[in-house]
Amino acid sequence: MEYQEYRFSVAPMMDWTDRHCRVFHRHLTRRALLYTEMLTTGAIIHGDRKRLLGFDLVEHPVALQLGGSDPRELALVARIGEEFGYDEINLNVGCPSDRVKDGRFGACLMAEPDLVARCVEAMKGAVAVPVTVKCRIGIDDQDPEVALDNLAHAVVDSGCDALIVHARKAWLSGLSPKENRDIPPLDYDRVYRLKRAMPDVPVIINGGIPGVDEARAHLDHVDGAMLGRAAYQEPWRLLSVDTDIFGEAAPHASMQDALEGMVPYIEQQLARGTRLHSMTRHFVGAFHAVPGARAFRRHLAEQGVKPGAGLEVLREAIARVGAHAPAEAAA
Structure with missing residues (x-):
């Protein structure tokens, strides 16, 4: 994948960024990198793969986000995703839902950087497309200065091609998934510091970015910006992405x-x-x-x-x- 593809992306959002949503977003921007909803390794291994993984060719570039913590299963499912034609395989190490925590994947894996590194290494060994990680800056009582660096260095050393960082902690005890999207304070500077410490690694910032202008401002400090709820709830914003971020004409005038x-x-x-x-x-x-x-x-x-x-x-x-x-x- 071209380095420039990371400049702007639409976040993976469960129950929202399904195939129909992604086709719609592609009609608003040719250049944004799109992501699937998070799919668990178990669902793909045992479920209806065509229903779960099928997508329209117009969606390219499109990335598959996976939830799981077993390196062998992740390698298998990453290979399946590549065979379906996805341009990137992303590992979720940031989702704070109880269902994710009970399955030992998502944000709880921030506490196990060595395991995440083994997962990335297994996935990299299974596919030729980029393998990326989406994480938080930390969980619960972790020090973000230590936790984020530990995870980042572990996965990059294992071959991770890019890091997507939601610039909030995830509180796995005491906050609901919805509250975890708003209550923990944003710390964009922490993500900027990560980029300065790892200048050769693409770092994409996520979390609370309200629009394309703000996304463009982040590009002074990191390699890319990812919009989530703003892109979904106010999709009209995506009409300006190709012009304002990539200097190209929008696919549609209105x-x-x-x-x-x-x-x-x-x-x-x-x-x-x-x-x-x-x-x-x-x-x-x-x-x-x-x-x-x-x-x-x-x-x-x-x-x-x-x-x-x-x-x-x-x-x-x-x-x-x-x-x-x-x-x-x-x-």
Whole structure:
């Protein structure tokens, strides 16, 4: 993968960044690196791989995020992901949910850097595509100055190609997963210091970044910025990524154009039996400060969930939005 691909990415988000979401985001930016939801090694080994791992070619570049802590299983699943065509395999060492902790993967692995290093080494030995790690700056009572350095050096020495750091601690005791996204204070300077200490390693910053302008400002200190909730809840922001981050033209001049560009995909999916709502649920934040945005959301919410809802529901929703505004007006 080209080094520049790391400059901007959309975070892996469970229940959100599914294949339909990623196709939508790709119509807003050609250049952003997209990530799957986290998938566990067990689910892939024992489950329906085509359903779990299948994706549309338009999504490239797209990375597969894995949850697990068994080096052999991770190597096997990384190889499967590479065979499916993913451009990167990412190991989650940052998710703070109880379900993840009980399975001995996610943020609890911050306490076991040697195990994470063995996992990375096994994955690197199994695939030719980049292997990356997404982590926090620490967990619970760990000192972030020590914990992050220990993990970073361990995985880089094992061949990790890039580090994606959510600039908060994860509190595995006392905070819910939702609270872990907001309550622990952000410490961007800690991530900057990591980059200065490891100048030859791509370091991508994540956590609380509200928009593309702020992401671009981080690039003065690190190699890339990753947007999470801001990209999902306010997808109109992604329309400016290619211009503002990469100096290239956006794939579509407006959100209306981008949604129109989704039509062939939606038609294809409807023909396969996919429910309209499975796709349009990712569109609810598409418009910002545009007359009719609320009516757009309401129409999709009320009509898109009905059995047999088809493309006409989306067209009717779009018709409720105001004048055909260019991308910059939507921002």
